Amino acid sequence: MNITIYHNPTCGTSRNVLDLIRAAGIEPTIIEYLKTPPSRAELTGLIARMGIPVRALLREKGTPYAQLGLDDESLTDDAMLDAMMAHPILINRPIVVTAETVKLCRPSETVKPLLT
Template structure:
């Protein structure tokens, strides 16, 4: 399985996550989901791989979330899926899939749990040095 990142280059967290993946020596498949949106089944599969409901993939920031009433807890999974499929900007990012799992990587250092152990220091999203457990 390849490493895949659902990426928005305008997002700092997404850029940092991509940099951490590359620092691990991995060149991921980069899916710029605003240019090439995943279809309904791919969105459903991402949520399933994460073990999360579709609501967990929703980006709540921005006017569109509010305009579409997506905060309504009565919305069904299908209605949420319809909204994400119709408006890919509603897909939270970055989502990373590796052989070790699939996660929403917010903050960006969340991706470290999906990568093979690294040696040396790793910088986090805010530039701080990270020394995660299990990393040399």
């Protein structure tokens, strides 16, 4: 099984998801997205495959979310994507990608159904 994880090694949830994937006997492709952020097209594709609104992928805690005024409900998807491109820390994690599914795995246990 091929799995990719968009990972932040300083994030406990991201580390837990990586551990769960490895415990299932799978060595995933690891993308440390703060070092190698996805392109705008890749990020847009991930969001589309998850079937979530752009806003649902924005991370508030420990990010410049408030300083950038991202709580403004009138912001367009393009404006939120621009912010995530400029500040990848705003991309919530971990995102796990399989051939069939893309999922934001918060809490950690939500990765388990992807591992079967």
